[in-house]
Ligand SMILES: Nc1ncnc2c1ncn2[C@@H]1O[C@H](COP(=O)(O)OP(=O)(O)OP(=O)(O)O)[C@@H](O)[C@H]1O
């Protein structure tokens with residue numbers, strides 16, 4: 001109960017600060033929208049003999065991929081915020097109070113979840129005029145899947161940040177991990193177009209399962225098993241990674 | 255209220271074979287009674303912050319024990335957190351937040367409801383005179399305003415024991431005096447205060463008792479006046495660094511030190527930054543003798559000044575170094 005209350009408290013604080021900085025939020029949307037407008041049309045050409053004959057088809061394939069890319073990178077850079085709060089002494093100030101220490105971490109992570117879902121909503125709205133059509137129920141499930149995914153990527157970022165404790169190393173590691181993971185998840189171009197060996201490697205990429213699940217949702221196939229499989233993989237990993245970050249966070253730190 | 259015995263902290267730095275340990279605090283004992291203001295006075299790197307961070311439950315001691323407000327620090331850190339307030343050396347506020355927001359958050363982190371937290375925040379804004387800027391972004395505050403907010407945050411829940419790490423570092427003299435008034439007010443409200451400082455005048459005028467810490471050890475402890483009484487007699491400071499004599503006689507300091515250290519009316523002679531400090535029974539009798547001895551050697555000193563011993567003289571006597579930069 002205390003954990004829930006304190007998580008909510010920290011979430012409110014972090015979200016409040018984010019809302020007071022709308023320029024930052026707007027800028028973070030610039031990249032996904034650029035891709036949405038300038039990249040998705042390529043897909044229509046590339047995927048033409050895979051059943052993507054219209055813009056609507058292209059966007060139905062690309063938007064879920066974009067969600068995964070945003071969720072992955074949006075979360076992976078969350079460690080910067082944690083490091084700056086540690087450096088500024090904010091975390092120390094909180095830790096001297098009886099506030100739940102796990103709540104300090106979880107509240108922050110949930111702020112990133114919320115931010116990413118809002119961004120995904122904006123992207124959805126922008127894609128509508130291009131012909132994107134998706135069932136509301138499926139869309140909501142995809143947001144839920146995105147939330148779990150952001151929880152995973154955020155806590156991976158926290159793990160790395162708490163281990164290296166340095167912005168530069170965090171940046172290098174996040175990019176080194178993020179690029180292959182996103183490409184091997186087929187966020188830009190679906191894996192069905194990839195050579196066989198890449199598809200075999202991608203089976204081991206949890207984010208590839210999430211992308212497939214997300215695409216199935218947008219294709220109106222909520223009953224496909226990859227939906228629950230992707231959700232299960234993401235939830236399990238998110239729980240494990242969160243547990244580990246809170247261990248790292250709660251241990252005696254200097 | 256605070257009792258520490260043999261409190262110790264060593265840090266491991268580096269990894270693998272290159273790892274070394276830094277002995278930051280090498281076993282300190284002290285006790286603070288209810289309603290006292292006690293200060294840790296020491297130079298950079300003495301271990302002041304490390305001691306405070308141990309007592310505030312932020313880092314685990316490598317050894318020793320402490321009780322705070324009757325609670326064992328190692329066994330029940332969560333209980334300790336309910337009873338203490340802590341202001342770190344570097345302020346821990348969000349640049350983009352405001353004083354009011356952070357005060358409310360701080361109170362709520364102590365488990366208080368939103369409405370109580372808002373009341374407490376309003377009270378703290380009044381008490382610490384933050385009214386003019388309480389709803390402005392914190393990054394626009396001056397150093398003194400920010401520091402007052404830091405202290406306000408630390409005491410929002412009226413703790414029994416308050417830890418202040420260098421509350422006035424970097425403040426200009428008026429802001430420092432103002433901060434001292436705030437600290438005294440907190441004591442009047444019933445708090446016990448433990449602070450660190452590297453300012454002599456702060457230790458002298460604000461603290462009831464002072465522990466002088468150097469290289470992780472307490473080298474002296476007592477009320478400022480008792481500490482100064484240990485240095486019996488007067489201090490005569492002979493300046494060799496004054497501009498008008500520096501060129502010709504600046505090099506006389508070592509010779510003068512040697513000469514006067516052997517003089518029977520001088521207990522000890524310590525050169526500090528171009529000034530020779532002479533410890534003697536009475537300045538009135540020592541000064542003429544010092545003058546004569548120097549002139550006999552053809553040494554012409556700059557200004558000669560007599561004064562009562564300061565805490566710096568205590569520090570010098572205990573460590574062989576001066577605290578004043
Ligand atoms: N996390 C850490 N890892 C390694 N060494 C540390 C760590 N924290 C402190 N130290 C070392 O411990 C010693 C004491 O540091 P501390 O910060 O307690 O000094 P201080 O008395 O507060 O000094 P200052 O007046 O500069 O604040 C220093 O030598 C410092 O380098």
Ligand SMILES: [Mg+2]
Pocket residue numbers: 302303304343419
């Ligand atoms: Mg310090």
